[in-house]
Amino acid sequence: MADISMAALTKVYPGGVRALDGIDLTIADGEFFALLGPSGCGKTTLLRTLAGLETASSGSVGIGGRDVTALPPGRRDVAMVFQDYALFPHMSVSDNIAYPLRIQKVPGATRREKAAQTAAELGLTDYLDRRPGQLSGGQQQRVALARAMACHPQVFLFDEPLSNLDARMRLEARTFLKRLQRELGVTTVFVTHDQAEALALADRIAVMESGRIRQLGTPAEVFRYPANTFVASFIGSTPMNLLDGQVAGGRIDVAGALLPVPEGLEEGLAEGEKLVYGIRPEYLGLAEGPAEGALRGAVRVVENLGSAQLVTLEGESGFVQAVVDEDRRLTPGEIGHAVPRRDRALLYRDGELLNRAPAESGPAGRPGEGEAA
Amino acid sequence: MPTTSPPDAGLAPRGAGGQAGAAPRPARDRDAAGLGRPRAAAFVTPALLLIAAFLVFPALWTIYLGLTDYRLTGLAAADPQMVGLDNFTDALKDDSFSHSLGLTLQFVVGSAVIGQAGLGFLIAWVMRNRRGALRRLVEALVLTAWILPSSVIAFLWIALLDRDDGTLNAALHTPGTAWLLEHPMLSIIVFNIWRGTAFSMMLYAAALGNVPPSHLETARLAGASGWQQLRDVVFPRIRGHILTNLLLISLWTFNDFTPFLLTSGGPEDKTEVMPVFIYKLALSNGELGFGAAISVLMLLINLVIAVVYMTLLRRRKEDAPA
Ligand SMILES: Nc1ncnc2c1ncn2[C@@H]1O[C@H](COP(=O)(O)OP(=O)(O)OP(=O)(O)O)[C@@H](O)[C@H]1O
Ligand SMILES: [Mg+2]
Numbered sequence: 001m002a003d004i005s006m007a008a009l010t011k012v013y014p015g016g017v018r019a020l021d022g023i024d025l026t027i028a029d030g031e032f033f034a035l036l037g038p039s040g041c042g043k044t045t046l047l048r049t050l051a052g053l054e055t056a057s058s059g060s061v062g063i064g065g066r067d068v069t070a071l072p073p074g075r076r077d078v079a080m081v082f083q084d085y086a087l088f089p090h091m092s093v094s095d096n097i098a099y100p101l102r103i104q105k106v107p108g109a110t111r112r113e114k115a116a117q118t119a120a121e122l123g124l125t126d127y128l129d130r131r132p133g134q135l136s137g138g139q140q141q142r143v144a145l146a147r148a149m150a151c152h153p154q155v156f157l158f159d160e161p162l163s164n165l166d167a168r169m170r171l172e173a174r175t176f177l178k179r180l181q182r183e184l185g186v187t188t189v190f191v192t193h194d195q196a197e198a199l200a201l202a203d204r205i206a207v208m209e210s211g212r213i214r215q216l217g218t219p220a221e222v223f224r225y226p227a228n229t230f231v232a233s234f235i236g237s238t239p240m241n242l243l244d245g246q247v248a249g250g251r252i253d254v255a256g257a258l259l260p261v262p263e264g265l266e267e268g269l270a271e272g273e274k275l276v277y278g279i280r281p282e283y284l285g286l287a288e289g290p291a292e293g294a295l296r297g298a299v300r301v302v303e304n305l306g307s308a309q310l311v312t313l314e315g316e317s318g319f320v321q322a323v324v325d326e327d328r329r330l331t332p333g334e335i336g337h338a339v340p341r342r343d344r345a346l347l348y349r350d351g352e353l354l355n356r357a358p359a360e361s362g363p364a365g366r367p368g369e370g371e372a373a
Numbered sequence: 374m375p376t377t378s379p380p381d382a383g384l385a386p387r388g389a390g391g392q393a394g395a396a397p398r399p400a401r402d403r404d405a406a407g408l409g410r411p412r413a414a415a416f417v418t419p420a421l422l423l424i425a426a427f428l429v430f431p432a433l434w435t436i437y438l439g440l441t442d443y444r445l446t447g448l449a450a451a452d453p454q455m456v457g458l459d460n461f462t463d464a465l466k467d468d469s470f471s472h473s474l475g476l477t478l479q480f481v482v483g484s485a486v487i488g489q490a491g492l493g494f495l496i497a498w499v500m501r502n503r504r505g506a507l508r509r510l511v512e513a514l515v516l517t518a519w520i521l522p523s524s525v526i527a528f529l530w531i532a533l534l535d536r537d538d539g540t541l542n543a544a545l546h547t548p549g550t551a552w553l554l555e556h557p558m559l560s561i562i563v564f565n566i567w568r569g570t571a572f573s574m575m576l577y578a579a580a581l582g583n584v585p586p587s588h589l590e591t592a593r594l595a596g597a598s599g600w601q602q603l604r605d606v607v608f609p610r611i612r613g614h615i616l617t618n619l620l621l622i623s624l625w626t627f628n629d630f631t632p633f634l635l636t637s638g639g640p641e642d643k644t645e646v647m648p649v650f651i652y653k654l655a656l657s658n659g660e661l662g663f664g665a666a667i668s669v670l671m672l673l674i675n676l677v678i679a680v681v682y683m684t685l686l687r688r689r690k691e692d693a694p695a
Contacts, residue, residue, distance in 0.1 A: 053590050074596030086587035090609040099605070100595035151595070 002064035002077075002154035002187050003029045004050065009059035011045050011211075019045040021211035022059070027204075030185045032178070034202035036195055038234065041208040043191040047157050050189065051080050064154050074103075079148035080157040083164065085140050087132035093119065093143050094128040100151035118146045122180075138169045145177075149184065156181070156188040162197060174200060195235055199223060207231045225357045229276060229348050238281045238310055242348070243295075243317050245277040252277050252347070255317035257295050262345045265354055276348040281310060283344035284322035287337040294337035295320050302330050313338060432672075438665035445659030453662065460666035470667065472642065473650040474674075477627060479558060480565070480646050485626035488566035490619055493573025498603075501581045512574075519571035527634035530564050553636055557644045561632040569626070573618055580614035581607070613686060620682035624675055647671050 004027040011020040019042040027033045035043045048054045050061060052073035060069045068076045079100070087096050095102075098115040106114070119125055122142045132140055141161060148156055162170045162177075178201050181188050192198050198205050199219040207215045207222060207230075215227040226232035232240045245254040247269045252259045254277055261269065269275075287294055297315025309328065313320045313336050322338045330336070347354040406413065439460055443453035464470045496515065500508050518526070533540045536551040552560050584607055592602045608615070630648040632638075638645040638653060645653070651671065655664025 051590075051594060053593070073590070073594045078594065080591070080594055082587040082591065084585065084587055086585065086591040088588065088606065088609070099592075103592075103595045103597050103601060147591075 003027060003031075004155060004187060004189070005062040006050075007060050007062075009046075009049065009061060010057045011042075011049055011054060012057045018211050020049065020056075023211075023213060025206065025213065025216070027187060027189065029187055031187055032181050032201060032203045033187075033189050034198035034205045035189065035191045035208060036193065036198045036205055036235075037208035037214075039193065040210075042211040043193075043208060044159055045211075046208075047080070047159055047189060047191050050155070051078055051157055052076050053080075076155075077153050078155040078157055079151065079153040080159065081141075081144045081148050081161045083160045085132075085144040085161075085164075087140055087143055087147075089132055092129050092131060093124060093135070096132065096143055097146045097150050099147060104151065114150055115146075118150045119143075121149075122146050137164055137166075138173060141165065141173060145180070154187065156186050158188065158190045160191055160193070162192070163194070170197075177201065196237065199235075207234060209234075221357055224344075225346070225353060225355055226278075227353050229278070229351045232278050232346070232348070232353075236280055238321060238323065240278050240280050241284070241320050243277045243279075243320070245275050247271055247273045247275065251293075254295065255315065257293065257317070259293050259295075259340060259345070260342050262347060262355055263343060264356065265347055268354075273349070275354075276351070278346035278348060279340045279344065281321040281323045283341040284320070284338045285341070286311065286322055286324045286328065287339050289337065291337050291339055294339045296335065296337055299330050299332050299334050299336050302332070311336065435665045435668050438662055439669045440666075441662045443662040443665070445656070445661055447659075449662075450659075456662070460663050461670065464663065464667050464670060469642065469645075469650070470670075473645050473647055476558070476644065477646040480562060480629075480632070481623055481626045483558075483562040484565035485569070485622040486619060488562060489569045489573045489622050489626075490615070492566060493570045493575075493618075494577045496570070496574045497577035497581055498607075500578065515571045515574055518568050523631045523634060526568060527631065530635055534560060554640050557636050557640060561635055561644050561646075564635060565626060565629065565632070568631070569622060573622060576614060576618050577611070580611040584610045616682055616686045620679060620686075623678055623682075627675060627678065628671075 004025075006023050006025045009020055009023040009025075010018070012018050021042075023046065035046060037043055045054060049056050050063075052068065052071060056069060060067055062068060063076060063078065088099070091099070094112060094115045097118055098106075098111040101111045101114060116125070116128060119128055122145060124139065124142055124146060127135060127139060127143075132143065135143065141164070144161070158177075162173050165173055174197060190198070190201065199222075202219055204216065204218055205222050206213045209230055215222055215231045217225075217227075222231065222235055226235055226240070229242055233242060243254045245252040245259070247253075247261075248258065248271070250261065250266065252261060252275065259277060284295075290296075295313070295315060295317060297313030297317075297320055299311055300314045300319070301312040303310040303312075304326075305323070306326075308323050308326055309330070311322050311324055311330060313322065320338055322336075324330070404410075404413075408416070440455055440457060441453040442449050442456045442460075444450050496511065500511060531553075532538075534552040536542070536549060536554075539552070541552065542548050542550055588606045588610070589602055592606050597605065628648055629646075630652070632644055632646055633649045633652065636644040638649040642650075647667075648671075651664050651667050654667065655661050
């Protein structure tokens with residue numbers, strides 16, 4: 001029953017830093033929403049403003065249809081999990097989980113029962129009497145989650161809750177978190193700067209840059225059709241190749257290489273117009289020899305990605321990266337010809353995407369699935 | 374997955390190297406600086422001699438004096454006699470001793486434990502999120518009271534509390550009130566709070582800086598009131614600081630002689646706290662032996678205070694591992 005709405009939300013810190021700059025955003029009930037962006041773009045600030053830990057400079061926040069802009073944190077009915085988990089070291093796990101209930105003056109017996117129940121759901125039953133200092137990082141994270149869950153808030157706010165875990169634990173915790181959120185169906189806002197995490201977990205993602213939302217969409221949309229060159233270069237495990245080009249006779253001329261125009265964009269391109277041609281390294285193949293519509297360059301660096309190799313070519317168009325098969329033998333200095341996949345190529349005019357996302361990839365992963373109960 | 378095996382293999386030799394490197398450590402622990410025993414002793418001797426001359430010897434001398442009927446003047450000054458534990462038993466039976474002890478406890482509890490610690494914490498708590506001019510001003514004022522010499526401060530306070538031209542009487546429109554005569558204990562308690570709050574304030578300010586903001590915010594999100602935040606997050610976190618602070622200011626206040634500069638222990642004996650009592654006894658009345666015995670008792674009381682706090686501190690460490 002709790003959607004979150006922000007209207008023209010702005011936060012200016014005392015020093016004059018504009019950490020949020022007119023955010024308009026609606027997060028649906030039961031949605032798993034990720035905030036993604038480079039360091040210092042205002043993700044934490046947005047979360048803290050939702051929680052009421054920072055007061056908005058202007059604009060409004062609503063939770064579940066209620067305007068909470070002026071309410072103190074304790075009355076917004078949200079729970080937050082901090083990056084350091086913020087478990088109280090002098091309280092047992094059980095007392096930690098039951099802490100919000102204690103503040104709500106729930107009687108002791110009910111409280112302990114509730115804590116034990118929540119702990120059981122998260123597999124913490126054996127640790128109820130321990131202190132947080134006697135738990136592993138992953139267990140601490142689950143205690144923090146349990147504390148957030150125990151008081152049945154309308155909204156969960158997570159600020160990089162997985163960043164203290166090692167890579168392996170992180171994967172586990174990620175799957176666990178996703179399942180938990182599905183079961184509980186609680187609206188969740190999740191801050192991360194690990195984009196793999198955001199792509200894997202979220203129903204929708206907002207990519208932020210210096211206090212503004214640069215793109216809002218499903219993980220598939222954001223990955224396939226980055227709305228602008230900022231998002232394009234930010235999203236993806238290897239940064240997208242963004243090459244300066246020019247329209248020439250129905251093709252794009254990138255430093256002498258004539259590349260085909262992506263489907264559906266042939267109209268509306270003016271001859272001689274300057275554009276940016278975007279292609280992910282994953283969608284660039286290395287041809288065996290000189291080929292039509294290929295980017296030519298000398299192999300400079302070969303990086304092993306495990307099951308593939310990332311090759312950096314230096315040509316007239318600058319550096320171009322391509323992902324090639326692990327069996328391919330490449331020697332630095334050799335000339336490579338990189339051929340883009342036409343259906344994955346993107347065109348940007350003045351930094352904004354020209355491609356249109358196909359309609360069916362729109363509202364994928366419907367929110368609200370979890371509210372069956 | 375094949376990718377996990379190389380790191381595992383790489384760990385093994387590192388572990389073995391760590392063990393080998395740990396072996397010679399106990400030998401080095403015994404002689405960390407590598408000086409050898411004689412040279413190390415030579416470095417320590419001067420300090421030990423100074424301590425012996427200026428600390429151990431006077432202490433032992435006081436105990437010895439406490440066992441005699443030594444006086445400042447008269448026959449007993451020339452030829453003091455051993456009287457055994459008489460001085461001590463006399464003191465414990467003496468009404469003026471227990472009276473003075475009672476006053477000292479009032480003074481310590483009122484001005485140090487409640488006053489300085491309470492006010493110091495309050496200021497530190499109110500100022501915790503402030504930066505800039507206001508905070509610096511408050512800190513500067515409080516610190517000034519702390520660093521000024523006692524004699525200067527006593528003079529200032531006598532001027533403040535003066536019956537005829539006192540600043541306080543002018544401010545409160547209570548001409549002719551002799552504060553030091555009518556409320557002597559209250560006066561020296563307020564005086565000592567004013568004088569000594571800086572230490573507690575600084576210590577608590579540093580301690581509050583160690584309370585993670587996320588812990589306070591978690592409590593706030595749960596709906597905790599200001600008092601609940603203090604009780605559940607702040608106090609458990611800074612308990613060690615609180616105990617250390619109370620230990621130090623209790624001992625300092627217990628041994629503080631400055632009230633004498635304001636009231637000379639009077640009127641009558643209403644502000645005759647322990648140090649003043651001993652001073653009057655030994656140097657005004659000349660009963661050096663008796664005074665020394667009471668000094669030893671005072672030392673023992675100090676020890677008891679210290680032991681109580683240290684026990685509390687130690688219990689806390691066992692309570693909260695990590
Ligand atoms: N208390 C503060 N006072 C002044 N400026 C602040 C404060 N907190 C954050 N800022 C500034 O606001 C901007 C946004 O900060 P925020 O913490 O929201 O970034 P973030 O996106 O969470 O970054 P990260 O990924 O590194 O956590 C930054 O430029 C930061 O320097
Ligand atoms: Mg952050």
